Amino acid sequence: xxxxxxxxxxxxxxxxxxxxxxxxxxxxxxxxxxxxxxxxxxxxxxxxxxxxxxxxxxxxxxxxxxxxxxxxxxxxxxxxxxxxxxxxxxxxxxxxxxxxxxxxxxxxxxxxxxxx
Numbered sequence: 001x002x003x004x005x006x007x008x009x010x011x012x013x014x015x016x017x018x019x020x021x022x023x024x025x026x027x028x029x030x031x032x033x034x035x036x037x038x039x040x041x042x043x044x045x046x047x048x049x050x051x052x053x054x055x056x057x058x059x060x061x062x063x064x065x066x067x068x069x070x071x072x073x074x075x076x077x078x079x080x081x082x083x084x085x086x087x088x089x090x091x092x093x094x095x096x097x098x099x100x101x102x103x104x105x106x107x108x109x110x111x112x113x114x115x116x
Contacts, residue, residue: 006100016042030099035064048076
């Protein structure tokens with residue numbers, strides 16, 4: 001969905017250690033953080049804290065269906081995020097479009113409309 005709608009490259013980090021390494025060696029338009037890292041079970045919230053502690057001001061969003069987890073992420077400086085269940089909803093695309101460049105469709109029109 002991301003690469004089809006937005007003009008982006010996706011770098012995946014399945015562990016907290018991999019994510020730490022990636023954010024210190026790359027610049028990103030947006031960092032999407034799972035509530036729990038897939039392979040090592042590390043906390044996405046703790047990763048958000050880490051990003052702020054190293055002065056990384058890249059916009060972040062938490063991926064979680066849990067409203068409480070979203071509130072905690074926003075309190076840690078993240079933008080409002082979304083859950084996997086809402087991945088293809090218009091509201092999610094609108095949130096992402098605030099940070100990511102939209103890929104032009106074959107007809108020359110944006111795949112997602114944004115507010116001007």
